[in-house]
Amino acid sequence: MDYERQRRERWWSAFFIVYAAGVAYLLLQSNPHLYSNKELKKELLGSQKETLKPIPLAEKGNLTADQKLHQTFWWRESAGRSGAEIGGIPHDKEYVVEVKTDLPVAPHSMPVSSDDVGFYFAEKGPWITAISNEGQIIWRYRFLGEDTQAHPPLITDAFVFATASNGTLIRLDKKTGELHWWMKVGERLLSPSALVNNKLVLIGKPLKAEEEKLAKETTKRRGQKATPQTDRVIVVDAALGSVLDYSEPISFKGEAYLSALESSEQIFVTNDNRLHAFDLNKGGGVAWSQTLPDPIVGPAMIYEGRLFLSLISGKIQAWDPAKKGGKFEWEVDIGKAPAGPPVFVPTFDRLAIATTDGHLHVVDVKKAEGLWNIHLDNRGSSQEVLAARISGRFIEEHGLKWENKGWTLWAPCSNGRACIYNPDKGQLISRISLVPGAHPFDRLSFKDGALYALLRQPAAKGSDSGEERLILARLLDPKTLKRKKDEAAQTPPPAAKSSISTAHQPES
Amino acid sequence: MIFPMEFLKSNLWEIRKSSSLTLFGGLLAILSALIFFNWWQQGQLPLLYHQEPYPMCWGFLDSCAWLKAISPQAMEVMFWTFGVSSLMAAIFFLLARMPSLGWFFLLVAWLIKWPLYIQDQRLASNINYLITLLTFVFLLVPNKSKLIRWLITGFYVSQAFVNLSPEWLSGQVYAEALNAPIKLGEWLAAISVLVEFLGPMALWFRELRYFALAWVSLTTYHGLQWYALGYFEPLTLILLTLLFPLSYYEERKDEREYLYRSFIRPEPSALWVYITMAIFIVAQALPFVPKEYLSINPSIAATISLDLEAPGIECRQVSFNVFEHHVEEIEIEAPQGRSARYRCHPQLRFVDLKRACKDSESQPGFRTIMSALTSRELGQAEFTPVFVSRDLCKKDLAYRDLISARGENHGL
Numbered sequence: 043m044d045y046e047r048q049r050r051e052r053w054w055s056a057f058f059i060v061y062a063a064g065v066a067y068l069l070l071q072s073n074p075h076l077y078s079n080k081e082l083k084k085e086l087l088g089s090q091k092e093t094l095k096p097i098p099l100a101e102k103g104n105l106t107a108d109q110k111l112h113q114t115f116w117w118r119e120s121a122g123r124s125g126a127e128i129g130g131i132p133h134d135k136e137y138v139v140e141v142k143t144d145l146p147v148a149p150h151s152m153p154v155s156s157d158d159v160g161f162y163f164a165e166k167g168p169w170i171t172a173i174s175n176e177g178q179i180i181w182r183y184r185f186l187g188e189d190t191q192a193h194p195p196l197i198t199d200a201f202v203f204a205t206a207s208n209g210t211l212i213r214l215d216k217k218t219g220e221l222h223w224w225m226k227v228g229e230r231l232l233s234p235s236a237l238v239n240n241k242l243v244l245i246g247k248p249l250k251a252e253e254e255k256l257a258k259e260t261t262k263r264r265g266q267k268a269t270p271q272t273d274r275v276i277v278v279d280a281a282l283g284s285v286l287d288y289s290e291p292i293s294f295k296g297e298a299y300l301s302a303l304e305s306s307e308q309i310f311v312t313n314d315n316r317l318h319a320f321d322l323n324k325g326g327g328v329a330w331s332q333t334l335p336d337p338i339v340g341p342a343m344i345y346e347g348r349l350f351l352s353l354i355s356g357k358i359q360a361w362d363p364a365k366k367g368g369k370f371e372w373e374v375d376i377g378k379a380p381a382g383p384p385v386f387v388p389t390f391d392r393l394a395i396a397t398t399d400g401h402l403h404v405v406d407v408k409k410a411e412g413l414w415n416i417h418l419d420n421r422g423s424s425q426e427v428l429a430a431r432i433s434g435r436f437i438e439e440h441g442l443k444w445e446n447k448g449w450t451l452w453a454p455c456s457n458g459r460a461c462i463y464n465p466d467k468g469q470l471i472s473r474i475s476l477v478p479g480a481h482p483f484d485r486l487s488f489k490d491g492a493l494y495a496l497l498r499q500p501a502a503k504g505s506d507s508g509e510e511r512l513i514l515a516r517l518l519d520p521k522t523l524k525r526k527k528d529e530a531a532q533t534p535p536p537a538a539k540s541s542i543s544t545a546h547q548p549e550s
Numbered sequence: 551m552i553f554p555m556e557f558l559k560s561n562l563w564e565i566r567k568s569s570s571l572t573l574f575g576g577l578l579a580i581l582s583a584l585i586f587f588n589w590w591q592q593g594q595l596p597l598l599y600h601q602e603p604y605p606m607c608w609g610f611l612d613s614c615a616w617l618k619a620i621s622p623q624a625m626e627v628m629f630w631t632f633g634v635s636s637l638m639a640a641i642f643f644l645l646a647r648m649p650s651l652g653w654f655f656l657l658v659a660w661l662i663k664w665p666l667y668i669q670d671q672r673l674a675s676n677i678n679y680l681i682t683l684l685t686f687v688f689l690l691v692p693n694k695s696k697l698i699r700w701l702i703t704g705f706y707v708s709q710a711f712v713n714l715s716p717e718w719l720s721g722q723v724y725a726e727a728l729n730a731p732i733k734l735g736e737w738l739a740a741i742s743v744l745v746e747f748l749g750p751m752a753l754w755f756r757e758l759r760y761f762a763l764a765w766v767s768l769t770t771y772h773g774l775q776w777y778a779l780g781y782f783e784p785l786t787l788i789l790l791t792l793l794f795p796l797s798y799y800e801e802r803k804d805e806r807e808y809l810y811r812s813f814i815r816p817e818p819s820a821l822w823v824y825i826t827m828a829i830f831i832v833a834q835a836l837p838f839v840p841k842e843y844l845s846i847n848p849s850i851a852a853t854i855s856l857d858l859e860a861p862g863i864e865c866r867q868v869s870f871n872v873f874e875h876h877v878e879e880i881e882i883e884a885p886q887g888r889s890a891r892y893r894c895h896p897q898l899r900f901v902d903l904k905r906a907c908k909d910s911e912s913q914p915g916f917r918t919i920m921s922a923l924t925s926r927e928l929g930q931a932e933f934t935p936v937f938v939s940r941d942l943c944k945k946d947l948a949y950r951d952l953i954s955a956r957g958e959n960h961g962l
Contacts, residue, residue, distance in 0.1 A: 051756055058751060065710075065747040069740055073719040076740055081732050083720035086928050097868055097922040099940060182876035210879075221877055221920070224868050 096213075096223035096283030121236055121302035122344035125385030125394075126429040127488070132448055135432050135462055135472040137493045137517035140526070142477055143177030145496075145512040154496060155197045156487045159217060161496070161514070162202055164192035164234075170204045172219060175489065177514040181219025185210055193234035196242075203242055203280065205231045211244070211278065223283050227276055232294060235278075236309070238302040241286065241322060242278040243309050245298050248288055273298070275309060275320050289320050290328045299341035301349075308363060310349060312338040317351065319363055330367045334359070339379070343393075345386040350407075352380035352395060358405055372410035376403040381425030387465045388429065389446045394453075394465065396425035402453050404465060416468045418455045424498075427453045428486060432462065432471070440464060440471045452486060458497065460486065477515055493517040564694055564818060565649050570796035571694055575652055576643030577789045578688055581681050582636035582659050588782055589666075589673075590633070599670035600625050603908070604901040606671045607949065608853060617669045628662050635659035653689065660685045672892065676856045677783045680705050683830075684790065691826060692818030695797050700827050702790055703750040708834040708856050710746035716928040717862025719743070727778045738778075745771045753794045765795055865894035865925040866933060869903065874915035882906050882921070894925050896936045900949045907943035918943040 075082050120128055147165050154163040160174040168185035170192050185192055185206040195204040201222070202214040209229050213222040228246035236243045272291035279286050298313040307322040308329065315337045319329040336355040343350045348371070349361040356378050360371040376395060384393035384405070392413065393405045403415040431448040442448060442464060450471060455461035458478050462471040476495050485496035499511040518526065565571045589595040599605060600622060607614035635658040642652035663682070667673055684701060688694055713719070721735025745767060752764030768791055772784035836851035871878045882902050884893065892898050903921055910916050919942045924933035937952045
């Protein structure tokens with residue numbers, strides 16, 4: 043018995059030794075950094091990627107990789123920010139207010155995007171709102187955080203892309219406001235997005251965990267120490283929502299503005315007195331940067347492959363971005379601080395610039411010289427100028443040349459009016475009375491033959507709230523308005539319907 | 551009727567003839583009472599959970615709403631009966647030396663514990679799992695001494711395997727508890743895994759010096775754990791491992807005195823040990839089997855195996871209140887006092903969302919809540935979706951439906 047017990051004990055000891063060796067091996071395999079200075083947790087965290095993909099919240103069919111997205115915009119929201127109405131549909135020159143509505147909410151800043159369905163804008167605070175052409179709320183979306191500021195949204199045929207200062211990017215259904223996907227892109231988004239060939243371009247600071255990794259990659263790429271805590275251009279696939287690339291790090295001071303040249307997939311960012319060019323074909327790498335003598339007002343305006351900038355000193359500059367390092371071409375001094383970037387007037391090859399003293403200046407692009415300026419007597423805060431076509435029947439009446447195809451300048455003027463000018467010498471063609479007492483328009487949009495104007499009405503003396511109101515006015519040309527009134531007089535009124543559509547239908 | 555009675559009698563005989571088992575029965579009863587005390591100390595936890603409208607159901611149950619049919623008063627009676635029965639069992643085992651009565655009260659305590667335990671998964675823990683299993687084996691399975699010791703050994707080894715995960719080996723549990731550098735935490739975590747693997751196996755040495763070394767090492771380790779992490783689990787394991795020296799002493803005594811073997815009641819078969827240990831080992835191995843080869847419900851597999859109790863999972867959740875005409879992103883806050891272990895538990899997140907539904911119901915135009923939860927373990931590179939739902943306030947939506955629908959949600 044004793045011998046048996048001893049034999050069993052020896053076998054047990056042998057087994058225990060082998061077992062102990064196996065345990066030690068397992069332990070060292072599970073934590074290979076046990077005997078080094080490295081920490082296991084840090085090493086594992088270093089291999090983790092931040093979530094750069096969206097969290098889908100809609101039905102499967104809404105996420106399509108091959109769907110080509112076309113940005114819907116009016117004037118300034120085009121990638122090139124030209125201020126000229128793309129499509130160039132001729133309009134009437136006289137309009138009368140058919141109906142005006144006090145808007146229940148107000149945009150925090152321009153631009154306000156609009157299309158046939160309505161207007162889309164960011165309110166002061168974390169809200170994005172869609173308003174119908176009748177001035178009623180269609181849907182709203184609220185980002186998280188009281189201190190979060192939503193940026194003006196970007197709209198396409200079917201979607202709304204919206205960003206906020208807390209680094210969130212979302213995609214919504216344009217008609218219903220249904221949330222398709224949500225993602226955290228960075229820790230701070232500085233500007234609203236631009237859409238270039240299905241790529242959403244944003245400016246912001248990447249997520250913290252991504253920062254070190256990006257710094258290492260930049261050091262490898264450029265052979266110098268990457269500056270920490272900096273901003274970048276962030277490129278996102280607009281169809282799928284995944285982050286495609288980050289640019290080189292840049293430090294931005296204050297506001298930064300995006301413009302894009304779609305044909306070559308170049309992005310231009312203006313920030314203070316710096317102009318940066320990024321190439322989306324090369325992973326968002328910096329193509330070139332230029333430091334200008336004075337701060338730049340608003341985004342760079344791009345037309346026919348050239349860049350036009352307004353500097354705060356009153357200089358208007360032209361650049362050729364295709365040349366290496368960006369080639370400065372010419373400069374015109376208009377003598378007064380511009381209120382925004384220039385507007386390009388097609389066929390005339392001229393630029394129109396509104397200045398902060400209420401004047402409208404026109405510059406010839408080919409001759410690189412100032413042509414004329416007029417006083418708009420604009421008593422409002424907005425200096426938005428647009429280039430749009432008027433109907434051919436007015437061309438001869440106002441001495442316009444046929445080859446210019448009716449292109450005119452539309453600018454806010456005097457007391458609650460929009461004025462139409464001949465870009466040739468600044469002759470007044472028409473004056474449209476919008477809303478008396480209101481500041482001239484923040485926004486003009488043409489839809490289905492009607493002209494829509496967003497205007498700010500100062501608070502009336504003795505009013506309770508003391509707040510400025512935002513008004514949406516719909517104007518029709520006199521003939522159409524008369525016809526509508528006659529039809530209305532003959533037809534009995536239909537039964538009242540609710541015009542507010544449902545924003546979201548939960549699954550049954 | 552005769553067979554079960556004979557079976558029970560042979561179980562009782564096994565306990566009566568062994569002083570180590572009688573003492574161990576008392577220890578099990580003390581541990582049962584300790585569980586009762588632990589629950590009582592935390593505000594009568596089972597009763598607290600019973601009052602909540604949205605319990606955290608065990609994964610293998612379709613629904614635990616049927617448990618709400620038990621009235622709060624009945625639950626309270628059961629709770630106190632559990633405590634009193636445990637105390638009575640301890641008294642009869644240890645002081646009155648009446649193992650049969652002790653056995654009876656321990657059985658009552660064990661049975662009464664089930665409706666309290668099973669109503670909410672937050673009451674579960676690895677140590678509770680062990681106590682429940684050992685109590686069952688002690689009460690009803692022959693060859694108790696050897697089997698219980700092997701189960702305790704198996705528990706340690708399984709726990710050590712589970713703790714080979716990055717969450718435990720990163721040392722963050724010890725570093726946070728002792729306010730120590732993370733590298734020291736790593737070493738302590740590694741030592742604890744080593745002790746859990748080797749200590750209980752070394753308790754099977756016959757030679758006294760090796761046995762004593764193993765037992766003292768284990769006890770010292772638990773003492774350090776008590777200092778760092780709290781009393782409950784270390785105290786439980788110290789008391790359970792007392793069976794080893796008690797049985798060691800008893801076995802040596804039996805060998806010296808050549809005790810009379812009863813032929814009326816033969817020694818229990820060793821087969822009980824092999825079968826029970828085989829079941830236990832298979833249960834612990836189930837979580838490591840790839841899902842495509844697993845033929846049983848994964849929730850059942852998770853229930854019958856040990857959990858990793860170190861926090862380390864990172865999660866991200868985004869939620870939205872959906873109204874008639876607008877959508878708002880919201881933050882769902884977890885109740886105060888939730889332990890780090892459950893911070894990212896999807897079922898608890900689901901319970902929080904259901905609670906948020908109830909709170910938001912009264913808001914004008916409110917329709918539902920949408921939410922998506924993603925999580926990532928320490929060793930994983932990317933977040934993976936846990937659940938996405940566009941209508942969480944649907945009345946008949948259960949947690950199981952959410953998880954089973956995960957495959958249909960368009961993934962990342």
